[in-house]
Amino acid sequence: MLVVVTYDVNTATEAGAARLRRVAKLCERYGRRVQNSVFEVLLDAAQLTALKAQLTATIDAEHDSVRFYRLGNSYKERIDVLGCTARIEAGELLML
Template sequence: MLLVVTYDVDTTNKEGEHRLRKVAQLCERYGMRVQNSVFEVLLDAAQLTTLKCELEKIIEPDVDSIRIYRLGNSYKNKIEVMGKTSVLQAGEPLLL
């Protein structure tokens, strides 16, 4: 299923900046950055559970926020892009 993961990490101190980098690096392992704090990720249920557990270990729930939007398996007709897009689109084959 395709998910959109967004985050807002409080960066008013060094610890927050460190958490922000960790969240971004974790999301990069699972999917593709489409905007500064927005990732599209293709995961199954087990991978989603793992991602959520890893994110919970990083963030401070009192000041940080993670949002996960589930677009499901028929996501291609649910995404409309205006303006600049990335070279790769989530779920598209990659030819090397």
């Protein structure tokens, strides 16, 4: 399923800036960045549970937030893009 992950990490402190980098790196392991704090990730239910657990352990729940928008398996009909986009859409084959 395609999940859009968005986050807002409070970077008022050095610890917050470090958390922001860790959150971004975690999301990069699972998907691709489509905007500054927005990732599209293709994963199954077990991978989603693992990602949520890792992010929960990383963020400061009093100051940071992470949102998950589940678009499911028929996501291609649910995404409209205006402006520039990456060469490859999520889930499509890379052609050389």
